[in-house]
Amino acid sequence: DAGVIQSPRHEVTEMGQEVTLRCKPISGHDYLFWYRQTMMRGLELLIYFNNNVPIDDSGMPEDRFSAKMPNASFSTLKIQPSEPRDSAVYFCASSQARAQAGDFRTQYFGPGTRLLVL
């Protein structure tokens, strides 16, 4: 399995621009999570989906952030307009609710997208 795939790996943009981060979860996984990692706040859960439906978006910082999961193999996290304080590493992770014993609820992380907003 290729693991969780994220693109782009690096993104540099100017304040006010729209940024779209992409994630492909592990095939067969029915949960998808978006995290943000910064030095100040550590690892924060932004939103997660189950079977393509958003379950908890209480971690989304503000209306500038939106996430979608149009199908089981693709999700996007969009920031519009972007601000310098959005600079962070954004991770996507997936898990499988009905996995074999021992793998239940284990989250597997993608390589992350390093975002820099100037």
Next chain:
Amino acid sequence: AQSVSQHNHHVILSEAASLELGCNYSYGGTVNLFWYVQYPGQHLQLLLKYFSGDPLVKGIKGFEAEFIKSKFSFNLRKPSVQWSDTAEYFCAVNAPGAGSYQLTFGKGTKLSVIP
């Protein structure tokens, strides 16, 4: 809601020294516990996990962790560290009884191993 505390922000050890990283969580019900490692510039990788059974869990690369329910702790240990263990270590908890599939992470402990 559950929370996770990792008391050490940065630990510096010489090679071959023994390691113990503390992790405490706050949740009164059944928990699933995890340790993840993040090597410099890389993503989080699972080191080990505890779901049930033997409270002493062995993971990859010689790491182990012990779940002590009475102390709400899940400390990570390794008898002899190597330079390649330099990384950041995150403890995480999931509370299945709360019907939640999300993990709550600690702030992480940065480990620097000096050759």
